[in-house]
Amino acid sequence: MRIAAAGVVPLPIEQAAVWEDFAEQVDGPLFGRYLWTENGKSCAVIALYRATLTGGIPYLIARHAPVWLKEASPAREAAFREDLKAEIKKRDPKISFVRLNAIYSAPDLEEPLQGITYDRTVIIDCGNGKAEKILQTMDSEGRRGIRRATKKLAEVGAQVYEETHLDQKDFHEYYEVLKETAQRDGFRPHPESYYWNFLQTLGAEHARLFCVRVPESPEATAPEAAQAEGIQIHESTVRTPQPGKTGPGRLVAWDLVTVYDQQATAFFGASTTADRPLQATSYLDFCTAQLLGSEKVKGLDLMGAHSPRVPQLYTVGMYKRRFASHYTDIPGGWDMPLRSGIMPVLRTALKTKRGLSSVVKKLRKN
Structure with missing residues (x-):
């Protein structure tokens, strides 16, 4: 095949x-x-x-x-x-x-x-890992949203991490955020073992785990970044903790992404309700696409948007639409x-x- x-x-x-x-x-x-x-x-x-x-x-x-x-x-x-x-x-x-x-x-x-x-989805053009190239493929509201999220997350000192190699005991923190998301959005999650097995069975080459963490202490924030005039989107600063470890701070959003044949798919994701004003989810999707683009991945499929056949996906589809100039029919x-x-x-x-x-x-x- x-x-x-x-x-x-x-x-x-x-x-x-x-x-x-x-x-x-x-x-x-x-x-x-x-x-x-x-x-x-x-x-x-x-x-x-x-x-x-x-x-x-x-x-x-x-x-x-x-x-x-x-x-x-x-x-x-x-x-x-x-x-x-x-x-x-x-x-x-x-x-x-x-x-x-x-x-x-x-x-x-x-x-x-x-x-x-x-039967319709949104695929982020990974732009060879160049932030400005990705922004050019987004609509104006999407670009504004990413800049707003960048500023808000800078104000609290947030950081994006790849935690693909975390220990199983630390994955429970991810599942707790997923359960909160499920309760908020009205769906039933699989057992925790389903997602852990997904990550382990596909392996680090094909299943990647990305997240946004916010420092617990106010002293860890970056006020100088928050006060900067005209925040700019720079090259990816995704950090990778030591194998078996997670980054410092509180988990506020995560994506479990598959990578195969120069294509990526955001299979699973979750975010905390209290931190939604930070817009960490959109920032994470953007940073993930940017990092994968630097690894020669062409597109990040956000996996599903609304269509005349599936109006139930309207709300999530409108969110995803900001990441591309058009929907992709499948x-x-x-x-x-x-x-x-x-x-x-x-x-x-x-x-x-x-x-x-x-x-x-x-x-x-x-």
Whole structure:
């Protein structure tokens, strides 16, 4: 898959071999990797993993796939799915549906049973690590926001750190900030072990942890920076503590970022409610993109924005929009049923565990 995509399109990390160990922990084992051809020419690649719904109903999941090597027309997408259905039914007829991505809606696709998909995102141009180049790609409100955040954080002596190599006991501080964010924004976080395993399994080459810390004592602030006229954005000053250590001060915002094939994705992030006026989150996103740009990463994907299909992401989408001059459309997530009439039954059954257990028994009989 890596060779097929090389020089054509970046391969999403979820479709790369480095994802396999983590996927086995959270979804299930690899079902297969496939190359789809048309008239002998390579058109798409896909890696599928086994997964199960509560109650044991099996399905397959392909995150950010298929990856198209040729233009994905509606006809090509449909032909690809027909061939994929035939292959899956031949190998394992018990599979109920496949969760995959597609640009175009179609009769054989349905809205995902669970979770929120997105078909639009914002990608920060990392500008080869040059702050002014990144600022040029942002809208005017975004540029003003970064300058305001720079000034506010300078007033309290805040510092950005990369803490990828911290000890597990220190990661608990990160999880506490995530729980606070979840309560504020109305979502349910995974267990702490999920995020720690993500960081450890993908490894420091592919999973990076960045944060903003504010000194605990007033004496640690930098008033001379705060009083400077016309605060300027300078080259990245991200610091790296010794392995197994964290930077000094109180954690106020963090990003867990993946890096693969010269592309980065802000997978997870959190911030404290009391420190939101400091605008540490936007400053952290900017500094992270800047540092990664200096390492030849081309873009930092902020992972999801609102669209006509997904209005629920409007608020977060408007925040992310400040980091780029335009949104980037991507294939959204869909469920492709493999058994006739299965999806309405599953939607009803998922409302109660008792109903789902009943469906499982019927499916096993069939």
